[in-house]
Amino acid sequence: METLEVPHVRHYEAAPPTTADLEWADLPTVDLLLARTPEGMDELTKIVKTAMRVHGFLYVINHGLTPEQNARMFDIADIPFSGATDADKQTYLAPMKESGSYQGYKPRQYWHIDSGVKDEIETYSINRDVTKREHPEVLRPFLPEISAFAKFNHFHVLHPLLRLFARAVDLPEDAFVNIHGYDAVGETYVRSMKYYPRSEEDEKKVQQVWLKGHTDIGTVTILWSQPVSALQVLSPNNTWRWVKHVPNALVVNAGDALEFLSGGRLRATIHRVRQPPPDQRGRERLGIFYFAMADDDVVIAPMVPNEEKSSRFTAENVMTMAEWRQARTRAYGHTKLVRNEREKGVEEEVINGVLVRHYN
Template structure:
């Protein structure tokens, strides 16, 4: 593929500097260079790599990518990766969601399995277009061999710094075991970025599925979310330098010592946006049979790190194949059932703050000519409520980063065309333990039980009775301090909806519009207390709480869920 003359990365666009690591020095086991690699791998999880010796193979891979992407779409779709959780093959633009709202991605890519490249001409995992087959031996296999050598060197070095027995990490990435390891070519068509507006996301925010990623690009577009920051920052491409990063598996193996950081792809900035954006990455992933868990038995350093962070979950119970398949499958738009599908595609994503969630929702609401009802309501300072773990309701977004194993309730109310609309859902962040998952499931079941108790002429107290009957023999209790409410042209008004057993009078009439929003708490103590901010409500004993909410309308014939 002839390389066009590309415009330079704009000088006026803020970027995040990465450490530049010299591969030749790492390979020679230079102590100071290994110290710098360790710093990069533990602080941000991203670094530039120079002197990697793969430039010629990279150029040939881009040539192969151009040949393949220029095939008719009908031909490429014969090799589509499908919706069953397999990554290898072709993916068309718009096949994946980029966020919980279901927005579509705008990149097409081709994934070639390590297993197929190394077993060629024998097919190991799947078939590929003729343009790929023609280059398998001359182009793809040499690129994968060199990428494996580089990533295996990193595995050896990080293995030693983690205090693991020699060969521990390499044994989890045996070249002759089937794995999700693959070479990926990505093409993003030109997109005009409007002045003063945030760029459209081409590839949604994510952590990488595997262990190590070895990336090559020539235009900007890659962004990282630096820990503690609320804004995304570009990573400037440097000629002759690859970009490397840590993935989920290495973060889990190391008990969180190695950082798998959030990143995304947006259109290139400035004049670069007028060009096709090509990138090439090799993903090293563990063997399919490897269980993803912290290696606490093998390293005192890892055991200590896990002991210091009991709130985090490093016991996934998943094999590498299961973890990889889950993430791929739940990104596919054809598998989407709602926001919960996107959340099920997540890995160890940490670093997203509730402030950044609030900002994204705020911008989305305003872009659709609506207003976030909570903002300024009785001096509430934010546009949504974000209630994490032990927070029952009304959590105020802040700079707290979400952690693997958290549960978070996001409560959104908008005002549009003279009416308020109110809904909330509790989401699972990464790998949540069985009790947490059961709490969230039971909370959603309680919401549905409350809705089923509704209809014209039925008593309001039947909602609390239905939820009580569902939950009374469980290990969860129902908050009696926070109620549902009437809603419409006014944010909060009668009737007040009690979710616990009660004997309040009143029957439902056609036209009644109100919310049902039960909060369930782990254990037998449902009591909460209010923070000094006057809003945030926590459980008394710091037990976890989950909430689910819908806004419903009583009709002549029954009930309609409006959210």
């Protein structure tokens, strides 16, 4: 990432990693150093092909950001929450219901989780083009760094991964890159996300689930690993396994749009967030994400033969990236879900003709 003259920021101190004996997911690792040679790309393609069929999640290492730069970005990520006033947060609310956009603040207790309990998650999302809208004054000195961070994620992490994903489904290497333009109209963004502890009474009502099992809206989600254990992935044997913190690594998964585009060969993985283990309870959990979406005008129809023969990939429900993200954003956490009587803990809704499932 490019070096900039930077203003002072208060250091964010995260909780130490858990020492709890948890059932960890055995996720494969993509070493981006290998992407520099044809032989390395061949090796990584095999890893990605297996990872996206079996796990849907993977770690990425050797991406090029130093641990010190990583820590600096977490310091900046906390500013929208600890540095902004309540008035700022109201002024810069995201127009989720109005236009299906996450740009700005999502306040706490906006989504319904279960049994009348709402979320305790606060987010602030910034379009990769940081000039798209205004931001709280306290964050403005840091916009050049956030912009550089977005470009780093886009060109040095997302694009190499998209090339690997394309190779994994036998498409030309730049097939997915070409529909993820940095300067195109779209909603790819950097998101800061803070989970706050809640009462034990509410924890019991929702069985310790902070964010119920779901798939992501876009194509690729890049999570910068942080030490509070809460993320779980639904494994192929239908059990929830914890995602372990790996310092200065990335946790990457495919979203719905990439599953659509790949005809189901790159699956959008079901994951959830739950209460951390006992030695980390009572601590906030701060995350940084790069949520990638195809350009708004891209039709998210299969670019390869549809192997899955699923109702999620039909000619009747083809839509653009903009239509899909707007519909999912408006609906999430607000629509009435229908319980699936055949599968315990599964709730469903239909959005723009596509079956969307939630897991609890």
